Amino acid sequence: MDGTAYRNSFRDLVDDRVDEGVFRVDRSIYTDEAVFEAEIERIFEGGWVFLCHEGQVENPGDYFATEIGRQPVFVIRQKDGSLGCFINACSHRGALLTPFRQGSARALTCRFHGWAYDLGGRCIRIKNEEGGFSEPGFSRERFNLRRIGALESYRGFVFGSLTADVPPLEDHLGAAARWIDLLAGQARNGLEVVPGSSTYMIRGNWKLQAENSVDGYHVTTVHRVFASTISNRETRDATTGMRQTESGRIKGNVPTGAYDLGNGHMSIWALHTTPHVRPIYESKDWLEENLDPVEADWILNRGRNLYLFPNVMLMDNPSTQIRLMKPISPDLAEVTVYCIAPKGESAAARAARLRKFEDFYLTAGMATSDDVAALEAVQDGSSGRLSRWNDMTRGLSDLVTGPDEDARRLGFEPAGCCPDWDHEGLFHGFYRAWLDRMENGAR
């Protein structure tokens, strides 16, 4: 911290008086330097964050470079097949060790002075060691790479924490684990990350991207033009089959719901009006034979967005994706999107999945670009401090504490349920978790 910005209590930034019909957040949470510094320290560098998918580090030596908060790390498949994650800085004088964001190496050789590390982070070579470290008892061990505090996978999704003082990953995921099951469980041969990705910058706070990813309320305004563009196209081209886009949810008037999953995780769902055009539909028989019927039904018939606190979105809508978010400053975040898909799906399903992805989920596409513009408008509006609060009370009278019927049947324990994705009760859980971490530090 550079000393320019520091504050100790953040309690006054979340006005949580649901009993009195009030839930609102101070707009400075999107703009304030001191808030941001504390978020990096207490949230991103102080607990579990998503790192990558195991498919991105499949074989020994495969690495994936990313950041936890502001700290560069890399995940690597070690010799014995397990995963390791290390601070991505040479033990000598700190150069990054990975030449690429993702790659494969037999050993990590620093390109500065040539020190080398094995796949388990052990320092195995120091250039001209005899000429520089000739003292008796010298051991390269003291230059082994620094492992992060905790590293665990859940169904192929890899999470890490700089600090070791965290609960087991499954406790952190809690009710959200069941939602990961819906994504992972639909792929009988596992999921893979499709080649190619896109990274974009949003001139907006990371929490706006988090909110947006599970904000059903904006869909019928911000994506109205997407729906009309697509229906125009499908009439013009007489599109049939899997190439059709499932735009019923965007037009509205379908059953929907939203969940506060606890620990800051959130999710929304909407019923597909045309589930048969979804790429996963070719696996319908297998899903119905091999999965719990409620689970199969959710996979086939409900589009779902899952936000995992604090830095990843897993979406299963017209297409399937990982959306990884990195906070850069209060008003800047970097987002990378990957298409994730069942291994071994048909060529037609894969092509349809990718085309739907490109239509919607990229800033070069016809919907995410509009999302980004919308949340950047919130960022800009947030400087209007004389008007202090963002309101999140929509649907308060219908908010259910604990599980609803759907949650009970699928088998997860949300903290709160909204019977409509237009409602905002899920954000209460997000901001309660946020405030708890900001007040009580690392978790």
Next chain:
Amino acid sequence: MNAGRIDDGLEREVAALIAREAMLLDRRRWDEWIDLYTEDAVYWVPAWANEEETTTDPETQLNLIYLRNRGGLEDRVFRIESRDSYASVPLDRTVHLIGNVLVESANGDSVEASANCLVHVYGKKGAATRGSLYDFRFRRVDGALKIARKKIVFIDDRLEGPIDIYHL
């Protein structure tokens, strides 16, 4: 014009067509822009697979944009003209500058060419300049060259702001 020969006339015709496309985009003459393309035109902007290579198979890998007929361009124009796209109101201003036009081959009615393009964009977030490599395939239809395929390698990899057809 003789099939297979690249003469000055063909080079001038190709350069003029590429410049014309840029002009129509910058001046937002969308319908005339679409008319430069054949009905079955492919418009392809691959994604980056890693720091050094783009994706190479548009069917099985991720692209930034992959439109498989002229209707895909019409979709983009429909969205822009609807005035209902958050990212497209107000519309960014652009200036395309085309250079290095090279006719690579000519075979019957089919001509291939490459070019470079710098686009200076000015919008809500200020100004940016972005570079692209163009690969064209043209087809002669009723005497006039039309764009049958355009591949754009957009060299930026950390995208700032929306990337629509007029930014490329």
